[in-house]
Amino acid sequence: xxxxxxxxxxxxxxxxxxxxxxxxxxxxxxxxxxxxxxxxxxxxxxxxxxxxxxxxxxxxxxxxxxxxxxxxxxxxxxxxxxxxxxxxxxxxxxxxxxxxxxxxxxxxxxxxxxxxxxxxxxxxxxxxxxxxxxxxxxxxxxxxxxxxxxxxxxxxxxxxxxxxxxxxxxxxxxxxxxxxxxxxxxxxxxxxxxxxxxxxxxxxxxxxxxxxxxxxxxxxxxxxxxxxxxxxxxxxxxxxxxxxxxxxxxxxxxxxxxxxxxxxxxxxxxxxxxxxxxxxxxxxxxxxxxxxxxxxxxxxxxxxxxxxxxxxxxxxxxxxxxxxxxxxxxxxxxxxxxxxxxxxxxxxxxxxxxxxxxxxxxxxxxxxxxxxxxxxxxxxxxxxxxxxxxxxxxxxxxxxxxxxxxxxxxxxxxxxxxxxxxxxxxxxxxxxxxxxxxxxxxxxxxxxxxxxxxxxxxxxxxxxxxxxxxxxxxxxxxxxxxxxxxxxxxxxxxxxxxxxxxxxxxxxxxxxxxxxxxxxx
Ligand code: FE
Ligand code: CA
Numbered sequence: 001x002x003x004x005x006x007x008x009x010x011x012x013x014x015x016x017x018x019x020x021x022x023x024x025x026x027x028x029x030x031x032x033x034x035x036x037x038x039x040x041x042x043x044x045x046x047x048x049x050x051x052x053x054x055x056x057x058x059x060x061x062x063x064x065x066x067x068x069x070x071x072x073x074x075x076x077x078x079x080x081x082x083x084x085x086x087x088x089x090x091x092x093x094x095x096x097x098x099x100x101x102x103x104x105x106x107x108x109x110x111x112x113x114x115x116x117x118x119x120x121x122x123x124x125x126x127x128x129x130x131x132x133x134x135x136x137x138x139x140x141x142x143x144x145x146x147x148x149x150x151x152x153x154x155x156x157x158x159x160x161x162x163x164x165x166x167x168x169x170x171x172x173x174x175x176x177x178x179x180x181x182x183x184x185x186x187x188x189x190x191x192x193x194x195x196x197x198x199x200x201x202x203x204x205x206x207x208x209x210x211x212x213x214x215x216x217x218x219x220x221x222x223x224x225x226x227x228x229x230x231x232x233x234x235x236x237x238x239x240x241x242x243x244x245x246x247x248x249x250x251x252x253x254x255x256x257x258x259x260x261x262x263x264x265x266x267x268x269x270x271x272x273x274x275x276x277x278x279x280x281x282x283x284x285x286x287x288x289x290x291x292x293x294x295x296x297x298x299x300x301x302x303x304x305x306x307x308x309x310x311x312x313x314x315x316x317x318x319x320x321x322x323x324x325x326x327x328x329x330x331x332x333x334x335x336x337x338x339x340x341x342x343x344x345x346x347x348x349x350x351x352x353x354x355x356x357x358x359x360x361x362x363x364x365x366x367x368x369x370x371x372x373x374x375x376x377x378x379x380x381x382x383x384x385x386x387x388x389x390x391x392x393x394x395x396x397x398x399x400x401x402x403x404x405x406x407x408x409x410x411x412x413x414x415x416x417x418x419x420x421x422x423x424x425x426x427x428x429x430x431x432x433x434x435x436x437x438x439x440x441x442x443x444x445x446x447x448x449x450x451x452x453x454x455x456x457x458x459x460x461x462x463x464x465x466x467x468x469x470x471x472x473x474x475x476x477x478x479x480x481x482x483x484x485x486x487x488x489x490x491x492x493x494x495x496x497x498x499x500x501x502x503x504x505x506x507x508x509x510x511x512x513x514x515x516x517x518x519x520x521x
Contacts, residue, residue: 062125156305161184174447186239314343358408374467410437415445418445
């Protein structure tokens, strides 16, 4: 398939719509202006280095992170993406229009081999609540353009359209849901983890996964490169700024701090390689640059006075899973040990303080694993997934208490389980009379586990009265935050085993201001 995104379109106007859908983008290298042409460095210019697209993220009222990564041969075995073993100069520009007539800032930076030839530009000095377009250039090659926007000014109550997703395993399905998200033209996107899976090819895959299970930095870099060549994923990144957090598969299945699921001698080194590759491939700020095998990923972003996004890291600081890390664990008392934590003490304190100080209309927790209690065994016996918050009950109850006492409208967003769910969060789930203190929206996967089925888990809905909705199909969740209500659309696709499925809304819930209950619409 030809890729119009990287073909200069001399003289033709680029429309917002074609841009958002990952279509026409580059309008010719000359638009960068001769002042920015670097002196003949003697280096051979790279041919077609922007194969991985562009991205933006972590929006502030006056700035945003712009990202790209040079990879003229994205699937090179050594993980270098075919870029040379030296730094490559890269120019960037950001404009108020998609044709780059009103460029507001330009600059130059280096794509260095020690960062996988990624580029992270932290632009400041932009206008709040404004739309921008950006692109990169190296040699005579110009990247596709991306659209982004800044957060609104502090105090703004302007409505927000935000889509969130998780779990995009390359082998089991096409990334059509990413394109459908882009077509919704959201102001912001959240990725709640499992952006990339460490696994090699598996039986039943509909797309060929390169390489075996990822262990080394070269492995992780190469796998991200394969994912990022996907046109649907590139369209989603080029449409809006993202707030990202990882879950387990960006490193390895169900890891907990420095403990892998199964014993593995060099896990700390493997984790450090995975963190490095994650940073390189995401539009993150330098404050998230991995250091000494650790990475600062939990962070807070404000969207005017409307919403505070508390982005959580539920992997790096957690105690090992209780009672052997199962999905339907029965009779596990370790789950209730008050010393056990999913967030770690520092992150819990940061979150509780952040909720108390927020003042936002909506406090949104962007995180990975099921927050509400869910009994996954039919009948009187209870079975719990100890990788989720059900394995860390005291930690959850302390946070739910903080939600109920200090935040106006707490909303928890979740990924991980490859199905859509919706729930009302109780202050404590061990008292059936306990009042709801917040709402939880769980998104299905982009592609993990393949097509899914049209049904719902009726048994789980019966067992768990606070759980109001389930659907198995692939998709994402679209939200509309307003002054008086939150609307949540569960978007599903009939198939991902072939490209091209449309997205439809399987269910809509409305949450009213100061009333943490799910109203079907
Ligand atoms: Fe997943
Ligand atoms: Ca049960």
